[in-house]
Amino acid sequence: MSPDNATEAATACSLQEGRTLTAHVDLGQLARNLAGLRRVSRELGLLAVVKADAYGHGAVPVARALESAGIEGFCVATLPEALDLRRGGILSPILVLGSIRPESLPVASANHLDLTVVSADHLLELAPLVPEHPVGLHLKLDTGMGRSGILLDDLGACLDGIRALQPRIRGVMGHFSASEAPDARCAHLQRKRFQGALAQLRDAGIAVPMAHHANSAGCLRGFVEGDTHARCGIALYGLSEVEEAREAGLKPILELTAEVMRAVRIPAGSTVGYGSTYVAPHPVKLVTLNCGYADGYPRALSNRAQAGFKGRTYPVVGQVSMDMLTVVLPEAISIRPGDRMTLLSRNPEDPHSVQATARLLSTIPYEVTCALNRRVLRDPT
Ligand SMILES: Cc1ncc(COP(=O)(O)O)c(C=O)c1O
Known part of the structure; x- marks a missing residue:
């Protein structure tokens, strides 16, 4: 080449x-x-x-x-x-x-x-x-x-x-x-x-x-x-x-989405992530996203945050690691590599809005968006 x-x-x-x-x-x-x-x-x-x-x-x-x-x-x-x-x-x-x-x-x-x-x-x-x-x-x-x-x-x-x-x-x-x-x-x-x-x-x-x-x-x-x-x-x-x-009608302008890199069915009892902090209680769909604390998605959100897909939200499970995080969905949901999940939503009422995420972290919205670093692509439209 x-x-x-x-x-x-x-x-x-x-x-x-x-x-x-x-x-x-x-x-x-x-x-x-x-x-x-x-x-x-x-x-x-x-x-x-x-x-x-x-x-x-x-x-x-x-x-x-x-x-x-x-x-x-x-x-x-x-x-x-x-x-x-x-x-x-x-x-x-x-x-x-x-x-x-x-x-x-x-x-x-x-x-x-x-x-x-x-x-x-x-x-x-x-x-x-x-x-x-x-x-x-x-x-x-x-x-x-x-x-x-x-x-x-x-x-x-x-x-x-x-x-x-x-x-x-x-x-x-x-x-x-x-x-x-x-x-x-x-x-x-x-x-x-x-x-x-x-x-x-x-x-x-x-x-x-x-x-x-x-x-x-x-x-x-x-x-x-x-x-x-x-x-x-x-x-x-x-x-x-x-x-x-x-x-005054002011509304959030930022939404963070990540592509699914792996979507698999795991049986009951499977463990997920560092320290095996999540154990599947029954068979679930486990999705891995390319987003971690090195991107500015705090590790403190492990086993606490939600991610959105087609109008519903699903729990972020296991420890958020440096470059990846995992979400579980019901087995029946059809989701595959290349689909996108929303990690920060623009709707303040959503459990994964910037404001709700800040509350989960006992911080202010400023800190949530400021944390997103240069590895995150900006798509201004
Ligand atoms: C000196 C100064 N002025 C203005 C602002 C803007 O504050 P806000 O984002 O609350 O409008 C800041 C933010 O930290 C600041 O440090």
């Missing part, structure tokens, strides 16, 4: 392999989720949070769809995530939420990225380099989240340094710690602090073109008074669990 043929065959082969486990991402519903969010957020500009590969949904196709639908900008966590978007043709403003080292300013500037100032020390580090390597800066204020941002007690001491950086100061931001909590006292307190800090900056003659404190839940619940923008992730992916998300 010539090297060219070998490369072609290898590409075809890897695509073939990849197709066995696929995250289908409904970009039409993504655009409808954006429209639903806009109805609620009215005049606010929206920055789509597409860090962590758009929470596992595939950052570039998601960002392209949102850019076509008129989003005002994007947020990512790291410089490589921002550069991936630029390489993917994204031209809209991109804000890097994480802490960027001063030595990365040239590449950030060359790629027209906006950076977050994550502390008073970070401001001091970046300030001398910004005139030579211009970037937009968003000042993060720690209004109560307690993990990053300039402490409000330190803001007064930073005012001269901030004023000197104008007009590079594009925005001022905070982050809610519990915007989805039924008790909104904490959210209101954070907003009050944010508004106080904005007034302090304006009194000091510092222009604040953009102010954004809200994430999805803060935006959906209207904790945005006086802000110009909101940074929304989970609502766009249709996985926000606040009541207002349902009222």
Whole structure:
């Protein structure tokens, strides 16, 4: 086989392999989720949070769809995530939420990225380099989240340094710690602090073109008074669990399906998987799927989760292993290699929805989709 043929065959082969486990991402519903969010957020500009590969949904196709639908900008966590978007043709403003080292300013500037100032020390580090390597800066204020941002007690001491950086100061931001909590006292307190800090900056003659404190839940619940923008992730992916998300018609956009690699009848007493944690109580149809914890399907779902086939669900049995998992169905069900089963459903009511799976794992939907890694083929449609 010539090297060219070998490369072609290898590409075809890897695509073939990849197709066995696929995250289908409904970009039409993504655009409808954006429209639903806009109805609620009215005049606010929206920055789509597409860090962590758009929470596992595939950052570039998601960002392209949102850019076509008129989003005002994007947020990512790291410089490589921002550069991936630029390489993917994204031209809209991109804000890097994480802490960027001063030595990365040239590449950030060359790629027209906006950076977050994550502390008073970070401001001091970046300030001398910004005139030579211009970037937009968003000042993060720690209004109560307690993990990053300039402490409000330190803001007064930073005012001269901030004023000197104008007009590079594009925005001022905070982050809610519990915007989805039924008790909104904490959210209101954070907003009050944010508004106080904005007034302090304006009194000091510092222009604040953009102010954004809200994430999805803060935006959906209207904790945005006086802000110009909101940074929304989970609502766009249709996985926000606040009541207002349902009222706005937001729906999940990701479905995970896997191809059946083996379907066999096993007699009563047969054991399945590492540790033989499942013993067939009677003859059953045993199906093996090419999906395991190395793909981001947690081992903690062993003997607990369900998988869907033709409108019904069936139990995932035995230990989920690195690359495979097993499901049992009644003997009479006709299922064969090449058929597909659904491991994560888009219907929130299903026992194998992202939300139900998160509950099984005592976690949040964010963690379930973020876990899906690069072995999982993304099929944006
Ligand atoms: C700083 C910041 N802003 C906004 C968001 C978006 O949050 P959500 O997905 O809840 O809208 C995140 C997500 O983790 C974040 O870290």
